[in-house]
Amino acid sequence: MFTGDSAFSGFSVDDIDAAQTFYGETLGLTVTKNRMGFLDVHLATGSTILIYTKPNHEPASFTILNFPVDDVEAAVDDLNARGVVTKIYTDPDFGTDAKGISRGQGPDIAWFTDPAGNVLSVLST
Numbered sequence: 001m002f003t004g005d006s007a008f009s010g011f012s013v014d015d016i017d018a019a020q021t022f023y024g025e026t027l028g029l030t031v032t033k034n035r036m037g038f039l040d041v042h043l044a045t046g047s048t049i050l051i052y053t054k055p056n057h058e059p060a061s062f063t064i065l066n067f068p069v070d071d072v073e074a075a076v077d078d079l080n081a082r083g084v085v086t087k088i089y090t091d092p093d094f095g096t097d098a099k100g101i102s103r104g105q106g107p108d109i110a111w112f113t114d115p116a117g118n119v120l121s122v123l124s125t
Contacts, residue, residue, distance in 0.1 A: 010050030011064050013116035014057040022115050023051070026082050059117030068125040072101055072108040075122040079112060086110045088119070 013019040016039060023041050024031035030042040039051040049065070069075040076086050076099050087100035088111050096102045101110045109123040 008048050008050060010052060011060065011118060012052055012054035012057045013114065013118070014053065014055075015115060016051070016053045018115040019051050026084065057116055059113070060119060063111065063119045063121050065118075065120045067120070067122045069122050070125060072110055072122055072124050073099070076101060076110045079110075079122070084112050086112045086122075088113055 016033075016037065020031055020033065020039055023029050023039070032040050032042070034040050034050075036052075038053070041049040041051060043049065067075070079086055080099070085100075087096065087098070089096055089100070094102055095105060096110070099110065100112075101108055107124045109121050111119055111121045113119055
């Protein structure tokens with residue numbers, strides 16, 4: 001019988017070692033390599049995200065992972081201090097400021113990419 005009790009999300013990257021460094025060291029998340037050689041990213045909510053390599057990886061053109069935060073500006077400052085670039089959109093229709101924060105069109109949000117080009121965000125709660 002189908003149930004969603006143990007569902008989890010996953011996405012691909014082109015370099016598992018770069019992903020492990022980025023998610024584990026740069027972002028400070030708990031990351032383990034599983035028996036298949038893929039990464040399990042363990043979130044504080046108890047959820048796990050699977051990161052796997054794919055030879056013909058194409059970065060997602062949409063946000064694949066959102067990190068809710070109390071203060072987007074403080075989170076962006078912290079990410080920038082860690083070397084993460086948050087100003088990834090230059091389209092004036094997105095309306096981001098110099099730090100890459102979009103304000104006033106829903107929650108405050110800033111996007112950034114992982115080493116494989118997948119889009120992530122921090123957004124206000």
